[in-house]
Amino acid sequence: MISVRRVLVSLALAFTAYLAARGLSGLAPAEHPLVIVGALALYLTTTWLCLFWEPAPFGRAAGAGRDQETGVPAPRGPEKLPLPAALLAIVSAALVPTAVSWAFAQDVRDDPYATWYLGGIGALMVIVMVRRRPWFAWSGLVMLIVASMAWMGPAQALQLGLVGSIVWVSCAQLLLRSMDRAARDTARLAQLQRAASAWQASHVVRQRERRVQVQSALSVAGPVLTRVIATGGELAEEERLEARLAEGRLRDELRGPRLLDDDVRAELERARRRGATVTVLDEGGLEGLADAALGQIRSQLAETLRTARSDRLYIRTSPHERVAVTVVGRSDSGAGLSDEDSVDLWMEIDHPAGARN
Template sequence: MISVRQVLTALGFAFTAYLAGRGLYWTGPVQYPLVMMATLGLYLLTAWLCLFWYRRPTEADAGPGDGIPSPERLPAWACVMALAAALLAPTTIALAVGPNARTAPYATWAIGGIGVLMVIVMVRRRPWVAWAGIVIMGVESMIWMGAIPALALGLVGSIVWVAGTQVMIVLLDRAALDTAHLATLQRAASAWQASQTVRQRERRLQVQRALVVAGPVLTRTVASGGELDEADRIEARIAEGRLRDELRGPRLLDDDVRAQLDAVRRRGTAVTVLDEGGLEGLDEKSLALIRSRLADTLRTASSDRLYIRTSPHERIAVTVVGRSGAGSGLSEEDAVDLWAEIPHAVDDDR
């Protein structure tokens, strides 16, 4: 598929070749044909290097704040060649054709040729070089031809080409920045929508899980008119604990941990599970090891109250604190009968 760059490059090649061809179509005497040919060769070499020279972009090529990759920008050595062509072409051609033919078409091609070259330089992100080349070429053309003939024979057109190209480049850059901004907003909107979809799915799963856990208890409560026996009260208390666990610490739970939490609550222990962060970057294997260690800790716990919290600490993943002796006159410090810390890197051979 033909790209826009390929089309513009082909147009630039055609224009430069056409203008150089005008310089070869001599309809009058040329005093120094070799100088004329050398000037044409220098012009074509410079124009085509500026037109075709690109290098492969790298990761460090993003422009600082303007979004323009530096491979598009003309290298400094090519800028020097372009300015040299603008400086030499009007003078060498005027000397080569002689004073009587300086306004002939095969002598005035340099005005349009340097204009096209500076358009290429402008497109390659060197505006100051392009305008410097136009000024140099314009001054020399006026010196050799006179101000009015130079303006009438193409200088005005070259100035208009370069100015129009600069306006087009500015507009294209603004359009590119607007497009990039819109793309960023679209990505942000898509990410927000995806996060909302995930949250809705999680809420649906939590509601379904709540119905599974609390549904039978609620059904029996309604059927009995609120008159529950001791076994039903225990089931209601366990169901409430399950719901709290699912809401407050879902990343700590698997089937084994849920079973142990139920067993602990059936023994009369009050359990609080809180996910306070610290598990976000762990993979599923690490989470499974942490849950397994937590289930082992719960299996041997005999405290009256258990507090299970995740930890943002860089080494500790979960802390389990058990307290007993409430109402026995013991101090708060003495009431702690279980303290277990589960690290992030759990040893499989624990």
Template sequence: MISVKNVLILLAVAFTAYLAARGLWWTTEDLPQPLVVVAALALYLVTTWLCTFWEPTSAYVISADGTPRAEDAAAADVEPVETAIDGIRGPRALPAVAQILALACAAIVPSAIALAVGPDARTLPFATWYLGGIGALMTIVMVRRRPWTAWSGILLLTIASMAWMGPVQALSLGLVGSVVWVACAQLLVLSMDRAARDTSRLTRLQRAASAWQTSQVVRQRERRVQVQKALAVAGPVLTRTVAHGGELTDDDRLEARLAEGRLRDEMRGPRLLDDDVRGELERARRRGANVTVLDEGGLDDVDEETLGIIRAQLAETLRSASSDRLYIRTSPDARIAVTVVGRSMSVGGPSDEDAVDLWREIPHPDRA
């Protein structure tokens, strides 16, 4: 599968292989220690490609403020090796073993090459390849989110190259380019992280806006349903009221009171209602009872089958009630679904306790 990541890996492998190949193309045949040159090249290639391809599985997260943190408690005890910014994946962090190998390569390869080719060939192209090679290795380390290791490697390269060939020769033959590569890589990683954080914030804002818009649509639809119910219930009463110029008969007043009660029930306790409960509530109001229905959220997580059982028990309770005032409320208790309280006027000025003539607690069927 062709992707940006695969293309970059291919370029890194090809470029480091080219730099290493330059070290094998020596122009003199009497190198003091050619095997050391080959061994240094092998160490460089193994280290470079290990830093390029090694991607362990433990997770490492970069938070929104740019500070790395372990993704969970288990990952906190191990060296972090993978990065993400607000859920957006980035380059994986280099493990500690690879960092040690990279620093060892930066410390060993320049001195090994300088000793192996001899003092007369230390500034020739096949002997100065490590200036670009170690720079490319530290660039990879920087992209793998190890800035301190990368700059430490550049410092080791600077000390070794200047010690073996002199500051002017080292700077003119490629040391400056290596420093620039690592600096550009760090700026690029920082820019990528900032862009990832901005993208994540925009994504969250877009999701929040979509959620808000969806909630508004749902609320508008719910309001339309409530308005339609109100028109269906109160429409006939209002039509008669307008037609008679506000002069209502006793029957019209009763129907208006019943319509008001039905509207209050639909708004305050819709999950308590079905056809049987609505019928019993209307019967109680027709005989003159004052009925209050209030759902305070106690039935939000109850399924329809359980609601059917609760409503059936509520309808049965209302069917046998004869109180002057009925209070029907959902219960905050985990075991009780609905509480029905009935109160009536008693002779002789009763206390509140004496006035209560109905008390029924309808339990949750699955918690009783």
């Protein structure tokens, strides 16, 4: 399968090979042909190392896979060039222009076979830039600028291809930054889409739970409301009691469904029938509990309510690490006693051992 990366690598290989062939064509007029061969060998070795040398998996940084600011997975792209290859590229940028220029006589240093290094080192620095070593790329380009201007003069070096190398490296850095920014934006968008999907799913679940609660409320309050409408609000005492019990059951189902089972519901109704006021509130703390743990908590709650004689009962869940449910009972006390003295029941139901899923 042909990928974009393979196409780009193939183009880089073809271009560097073409530049090397230009350099080989100058062996005949060169005063020191062995120097040309050595410069070409160094150039090709460095270029191909920069193209194909990938860092070892264990040598990558632990957080290299994520964006440092957002924690979003970092964009995939060219791996960072290993340091030895980057240093070798700097060495090539320093030695190749000087070696090639020194190998030719003064009168032929401006010929195409003697100036191939302008494009060659420029292409090498583009590869270094794409491999995420910008400081090395710009340092190598500065060395190329200094060497070429020293051997040919500023005007001649700029005219023969130095400008193109500067433009290539600049464009490579701009394109790499743009691609990385686009990849990060895409990763953030994907993360937001996942969060939106999760929110939508939880919203659908909440809607379903509300429909179930409404249906349960109608099943509890429907008969009572029908009777109220039929009698025009003129209810017998027994019917008024049933209406209050229905209201209490409805409040319990809406405010504390995780605390309820058949035994707890029966004890709550028994307490209300004897005239007690009961308040049930689920304020968090029971999330993630196993069914067996919830069963133990409900069993202890039912037992506590079975023995309670208070006039007002307050049942609340607790976010405390140890306490799961708190039951407080208060009764009317004699005159002159403080509110704290009227508390006649205080029960804390602990979380069972290993309660969390």
